[in-house]
Amino acid sequence: MLDASDTIIACSTPPGRGALSVIRLSGESSIKIAEKLLGRALNKKVNLVKLPLWDGYKEKCVLTIFNSPNSYTGENLIEISCHGNPLIVRKIIDKFLQSRVRMANPGEFTLRSYMANKMSLEESEAVIQVINANSDSALIAAQNTLNGGLRKKIKNIQKKLRETRVVVETLIDFTDEDADVYLGDVKEKIEFFKEEYKKFGKLMESSKSISDDIRVVLAGPPNVGKSTLINALTNENVSIVSEIPGTTRDVVKSSYIAEGIRFVLEDTAGLRKSSDKIEEKGIKLAKKAIKSADIVIYLGLTKKDFEDMPILKGKPCIKVLNKMDLKGYKDSKGFTRISAKTGKNLSLLKSLIVSSFLNFDLSEVVAVNARHLSFVKQGSKAINAISPSLISSNLELVAENLKECDALLGNIYDPISADDLLGKIFNTFCIGK
Ligand SMILES: Nc1nc2c(ncn2[C@@H]2O[C@H](COP(=O)(O)OP(=O)(O)OP(=O)(O)O)[C@@H](O)[C@H]2O)c(=O)[nH]1
Numbered sequence: 001m002l003d004a005s006d007t008i009i010a011c012s013t014p015p016g017r018g019a020l021s022v023i024r025l026s027g028e029s030s031i032k033i034a035e036k037l038l039g040r041a042l043n044k045k046v047n048l049v050k051l052p053l054w055d056g057y058k059e060k061c062v063l064t065i066f067n068s069p070n071s072y073t074g075e076n077l078i079e080i081s082c083h084g085n086p087l088i089v090r091k092i093i094d095k096f097l098q099s100r101v102r103m104a105n106p107g108e109f110t111l112r113s114y115m116a117n118k119m120s121l122e123e124s125e126a127v128i129q130v131i132n133a134n135s136d137s138a139l140i141a142a143q144n145t146l147n148g149g150l151r152k153k154i155k156n157i158q159k160k161l162r163e164t165r166v167v168v169e170t171l172i173d174f175t176d177e178d179a180d181v182y183l184g185d186v187k188e189k190i191e192f193f194k195e196e197y198k199k200f201g202k203l204m205e206s207s208k209s210i211s212d213d214i215r216v217v218l219a220g221p222p223n224v225g226k227s228t229l230i231n232a233l234t235n236e237n238v239s240i241v242s243e244i245p246g247t248t249r250d251v252v253k254s255s256y257i258a259e260g261i262r263f264v265l266e267d268t269a270g271l272r273k274s275s276d277k278i279e280e281k282g283i284k285l286a287k288k289a290i291k292s293a294d295i296v297i298y299l300g301l302t303k304k305d306f307e308d309m310p311i312l313k314g315k316p317c318i319k320v321l322n323k324m325d326l327k328g329y330k331d332s333k334g335f336t337r338i339s340a341k342t343g344k345n346l347s348l349l350k351s352l353i354v355s356s357f358l359n360f361d362l363s364e365v366v367a368v369n370a371r372h373l374s375f376v377k378q379g380s381k382a383i384n385a386i387s388p389s390l391i392s393s394n395l396e397l398v399a400e401n402l403k404e405c406d407a408l409l410g411n412i413y414d415p416i417s418a419d420d421l422l423g424k425i426f427n428t429f430c431i432g433k
């Protein structure tokens with residue numbers, strides 16, 4: 001995977017027919033190899049050539065030359081634009097494969113860019129997020145990370161962490177009496193840093209959700225209007241509505257975009273004790289969806305529907321009372337009241353969903369993936385383990401925890417263990433990128 005000495009080739013545009021396909025050829029010898037195949041020099045930046053593919057057939061294509069180091073990979077690179085026909089693409093690639101060129105692995109062009117120090121690791125990862133972005137905000141986030149925004153945020157929190165650590169390390173060298181005097185200041189400084197880290201962690205979590213689609217799971221007892229709500233919020237008739245409790249069994253998905261963020265709603269089976277085998281399976285799926293949701297909209301008709309819900313513990317949740325249009329409807333504090341049927345308060349509900357994630361300026365959002373978030377969370381554990389009593393009893397351990405968090409965060413843009421990690425990251429790319 002990490003051998004960057006040879007010349008690689010792959011089609012960089014999606015498979016299928018179109019006006020054009022673009023094939024990339026990268027490696028120090030790429031230009032020489034192409035010149036040999038063509039029997040002519042490639043002196044210009046853009047060259048119109050006739051590439052012999054088999055006896056009697058030459059493909060007219062445009063070869064754009066990017067000389068090292070001013071190319072995507074940092075190596076000599078050629079982009080071959082040909083007619084968008086999979087047969088022609090295959091023939092061109094086959095031609096080069098006969099000339100000391102090999103097929104590129106998934107993400108290998110971007111890996112080479114990383115290896116040539118043209119991009120840092122998290123910037124390389126953002127490339128795939130640019131490709132996969134489904135909404136304006138996901139695209140903004142990916143571009144921000146691509147422009148170094150994530151690293152800037154991490155370095156900023158590391159700077160604050162190190163300032164805190166300096167204070168702790170200094171106190172370790174004090175005599176016991178002097179240390180007692182400053183202990184209060186240190187406790188205050190650490191509390192302040194903990195708060196800063198909490199804010200940073202929240203921004204990272206929201207950024208992770210926004211970088212993907214936000215998964216909003218609609219849950220609650222049967223017959224409360226979950227399916228009516230998914231249809232109303234997404235303006236599509238995706239889920240069956242009926243007055244019979246236990247109608248929905250499978251998880252039904254539909255999406256909408258608000259404030260540039262894509263929300264994927266999941267309608268689920270009503271939660272109740274059931275002896276019906278199929279319904280039971282549906283309830284299992286519902287519970288699974290709730291557990292992995294970014295946010296749950298829990299729907300009920302009365303306050304009683306919200307009692308005893310251990311599954312929602314620690315989950316961001318909006319509690320909603322539906323069917324406010326009905327006669328005899330009872331209002332309750334702490335709940336959002338709607339009517340999925342008449343549409344009353346649905347725009348309010350939509351803005352509540354957005355504000356659960358967008359509690360900061362959208363331009364602040366950076367693309368965060370599961371790997372980044374896992375280091376942020378591990379760092380959070382190390383920071384939260386610093387209690388006031390630990391500060392009083394063991395400053396060395398406090399300093400150690402701060403150091404551990406610092407190292408964990410550093411892994412995001414400067415990983416310690418190289419090859420297997422890089423292999424895993426770049427394997428998630430498409431071939432040709
Ligand atoms: N009056 C009134 N009726 C509603 C409202 N929302 C849903 N209903 C009705 O309530 C019944 C159940 O609606 P569904 O959307 O199927 O309920 P559900 O929660 O998906 O039910 P299950 O799939 O069985 O869990 C249907 O007859 C709907 O027309 C509302 O806001 N007001």
Ligand SMILES: [Mg+2]
Pocket residue numbers: 226227228239240241247248267268270
């Ligand atoms: Mg339903």
